[in-house]
Amino acid sequence: MRSIISDYLTEALGAVQPDASGELAGYIPELAAADPDRLSTAFVMIDGQVYGAGDIDAEFTIQSISKPFVYALALADRGFDSVLAKVGVEPSGEAFNEISLESDTGRPRNPMINAGAITVHSLLGTEGLNADERVERVVDGLSAFAGRRLRTDEAVYASEMEHAHRNLAIAHMLRGHRILVEDARAVVDGYTRQCSVLVSTRDLAMMAATLANRGVNPLSGEQVVPEPVVRQVLSVMFSCGMYDAAGDWGTQVGIPAKSGVAGGLIGALPGQIGIAAFSPRLDSHGNSVRGVSLFERFSSDMGLHVMEVPATARATLRTSQVVGSGPHALRALQLQGAIGFAGAERIVRETVDTSYAENGVALDLTRVHSIDDVARRMLLEVVRRLTLDGHEVYLADPDSVMPAPDPGDDGRVTVVNSLDEAVAAQEGLSRGGSRPKGEGIDDAVAETAAVPPPR
Numbered sequence: 001m002r003s004i005i006s007d008y009l010t011e012a013l014g015a016v017q018p019d020a021s022g023e024l025a026g027y028i029p030e031l032a033a034a035d036p037d038r039l040s041t042a043f044v045m046i047d048g049q050v051y052g053a054g055d056i057d058a059e060f061t062i063q064s065i066s067k068p069f070v071y072a073l074a075l076a077d078r079g080f081d082s083v084l085a086k087v088g089v090e091p092s093g094e095a096f097n098e099i100s101l102e103s104d105t106g107r108p109r110n111p112m113i114n115a116g117a118i119t120v121h122s123l124l125g126t127e128g129l130n131a132d133e134r135v136e137r138v139v140d141g142l143s144a145f146a147g148r149r150l151r152t153d154e155a156v157y158a159s160e161m162e163h164a165h166r167n168l169a170i171a172h173m174l175r176g177h178r179i180l181v182e183d184a185r186a187v188v189d190g191y192t193r194q195c196s197v198l199v200s201t202r203d204l205a206m207m208a209a210t211l212a213n214r215g216v217n218p219l220s221g222e223q224v225v226p227e228p229v230v231r232q233v234l235s236v237m238f239s240c241g242m243y244d245a246a247g248d249w250g251t252q253v254g255i256p257a258k259s260g261v262a263g264g265l266i267g268a269l270p271g272q273i274g275i276a277a278f279s280p281r282l283d284s285h286g287n288s289v290r291g292v293s294l295f296e297r298f299s300s301d302m303g304l305h306v307m308e309v310p311a312t313a314r315a316t317l318r319t320s321q322v323v324g325s326g327p328h329a330l331r332a333l334q335l336q337g338a339i340g341f342a343g344a345e346r347i348v349r350e351t352v353d354t355s356y357a358e359n360g361v362a363l364d365l366t367r368v369h370s371i372d373d374v375a376r377r378m379l380l381e382v383v384r385r386l387t388l389d390g391h392e393v394y395l396a397d398p399d400s401v402m403p404a405p406d407p408g409d410d411g412r413v414t415v416v417n418s419l420d421e422a423v424a425a426q427e428g429l430s431r432g433g434s435r436p437k438g439e440g441i442d443d444a445v446a447e448t449a450a451v452p453p454p455r
């Protein structure tokens, strides 16, 4: 059966295809000679599944879409402090190639405009890399994001370098403020090579999916950059990735994104998907006209706006019921899904509001697939307080979603593989045995209490 998602993407291309508005990037002669009618789009899910329409393997130059990825590499290589000392994170509200710097510090306002990206390029790798080594770091790093070996397009690089007067002016200004400490021309040369890396629509969607997947390439499994770096990069993409159109984009499309003047456009929706589109005609901001239309469609058709998230917290507590009977009866709270702060708050509230008659209380994590750090700490505190209230606490955690739980001072928890094991251990305890027992027994559900609706 053909996938409904591929069909949807084909339909979406058909809908935007007639729009021939916009211009090719005239200031780079090689780009001005491109075929303006090329059109493709791809989705890469965070498990690596690819959907596409149009020729998603045709190559073009990455241009400014390199900026968030190279920013990520510099943050990973040099640390946040060194990079932030030289490049801010405020939207500039200006065009991507504006010759402007912060008046007091001389810093470029953000890493998505050319001034910021040129500076970021100079911060790659360990201090003291030469120009060729920095380019090597770019190509290696972008290749790791894409999950395949990438290369530069020397013709596009040379064509841009011949007309790189604005970028050279920006670099000389940066050098004047000592934001750049290397030779200005050499840095612009390296930055221009960075922009000339060839990618396909599939590559771009895979690179975006690597950001959406907390920095892990979905196919190679490589952690390309650490998670805090990804958070920083996505935040800056959200506020600055579409230059002086960032506000409209953030409200209407709501996906952290980045465009390039060859016509590429990417979006990364954390935890869900990497998206790419390619169509070379650009609007006045330098963003692909048909690419922007495609993203507007995707966002509204599929609810992909980053502010539209399901209320997962309400569903965290699936059931609260008593299993076993008599003195061995156990209160079992069955949790589910991915638990973060709001989900853990539901468990905190449940356990604070309810006084359990049963001696044993089990948190059943069998249906939980992830617990973030804050939720883990909150649940361990729930365990500790239940212990202090005199309960015997069990954690049914067959998949170790909460490994090595330590509820701290005076807290005590017995980890078991199932509620059956918890009931067996509780039975053993009430008969005077030692903890834990872990033998299977018939579990009898004695009473099922409806979970109160959220207040």
Ligand code: DON
Pocket: 062, 063, 064, 065, 096, 097, 114, 160, 167, 192, 195, 259, 260, 261, 262, 285, 286, 287
């Ligand atoms: O530096 C430049 O002007 C180009 N190499 C890249 C600019 C770019 O892609 C702007 N984005 N839409």
